Amino acid sequence: MEFVGNHDPFPDLRVKIGALELQNPVLTASGTFGYAREFVDLVNLHRLGGVVVKGISLFPRMGNPPPRIVETACGMLNAIGLENVGVDRFIELKMPYLRGIDTQIIVNILGDSLEEYRHITEKLSQVPGIAAIEVNISCPNVKKGGVAFGSDPDMAAAVTRVVRDNTSLPVIVKLSPNVTDISLIAMAVEQAGADAVSLINTLIGMAIDLRTKRPCLANVIGGLSGPAIKPVALRMVYLVARSVSIPVIGIGGIESAEDALEFMLAGATAVQVGTASFINPRASEEVVEGIGDYVIREKLQSVRDIIGALESD
């Protein structure tokens, strides 16, 4: 029997991404939350559904020369160049802390060849405390002339298969929006054994400084993120959720519970908070709180009731 009387309601926010169980649908997006420790003074890390850490490669990467970021209308462009400490130092230096957080730790991985993806997957699969792997397929395939793995369905499937075959962890593939038909890529990675897809990664863009007549970024082009990309992301999540039967994780300009719930209506099972954490370090925790309030206010049995519940005529 339910409690009688006036007790604080305790909203059911649990969701499942394949075998991965989350206490709530809010994750932090890779590259926007460091290795979580940076935020410990400001965020109750234990309240998050999960933390997706900064993309890790087989070897350390220095990243691109500065300037690496530039603000644009309602957004920002970045060309960090995947700066990271490499998988060995990540395991040694970052995992001990991450393991102590009462949330799911998802490691984002990247590589320039299938071999690199295989090596890094093998290494991470030995490490206790990792809940899932998110595969960044936006990197250029060095062997195939630099074409991004994520822009070709066959190559995207090949990367997915390599990771799938070398781990028993849930595999999430993070999709690039810089393609003609994102559903095709989503279906290809589903076929290849992905447990879920997350989308969207940043949209390729450019900014120019008229005064200096130069590109604002040393890398010339960069990835656009922030509220500016939310409508694009929402549409792609909507399309992909209708094309695949695996769970979809929505990403793109989410800074509030309202934003997150819109993505869930469009078909996302969970969401990632990205650039918003730069402006408001507490953004991810506030999204968790706001979703809880919504579930109570709307008297939902659970947050799961809203997944894909978009109404249309």
Add this chain to the structure above:
Amino acid sequence: MSQYQENATIIRFEQLTDTNVRLTLQTEEIAQAAKPGQFVMIRAGKSKDPLLRRPFSIHQTSSNGRMQVLFKVTGRGTGLLAHCKEGETLSVFGPLGRGFSIDPARPVCLVGGGMGIAPLLFLAKRICQVKQNTETDMIVLGGRTRKEIEPLLSDFQFFDIGIMTVTDDGSLGMHGMVTDVLKTLSLPNNCIVYTCGPEPMMKSVAALCREQKVDCQVSVESVMACGMGACLGCTIKAKDDRYVHVCSDGPVFKTEDLGWNL
């Protein structure tokens, strides 16, 4: 190092020149925790555009939980902040970064140029708190014109430290650059020079310090999104061709640690 996010009330708004503004903010925890050379990230308004916070070095703090920032209007963010009114609140996040390191046993020389003077007030205050004797210490304040420097000068006159001023047009103090003043001083060997200002100025101060075999700490500036080591957007070259992050490795560096070709 603890960090806080506060809604800070603007206690005082001062338009120091056509372009230069000083804000006094009520920020209980940040003011308590801040150290000279650290910075805060301030959101200019509440809308999605401009999106990112802006970094500001801490000009000074008070024991009653107040903090000042001093800035020049250079773009949309600072432009919005320059239209704030007393009584309004701003979202402030900090204190951030590594500040100046102070050795009470050594003589010091503070060299500020333009808005780079901002963090040196906080530093001078702390130096006077920790040092017995500041007789041989020196503050050099440089700027383009008298108008730029004069409103800041009186604050520095509270200290028992000698002040020299220098302007590009000679309208206040010596006519020339801060390095022209530094050349006239004989810096003791164990002196620490602290400098903040435009990069070319800091580089010439650093070069002079190297010639005279004197330690130099610089406070550098960079565009940044988060201010706390998450976005990795604020990189600069370090001595061994590696990158360091201004927000978390700095903003204060020993000049020999930076990849400056002096």
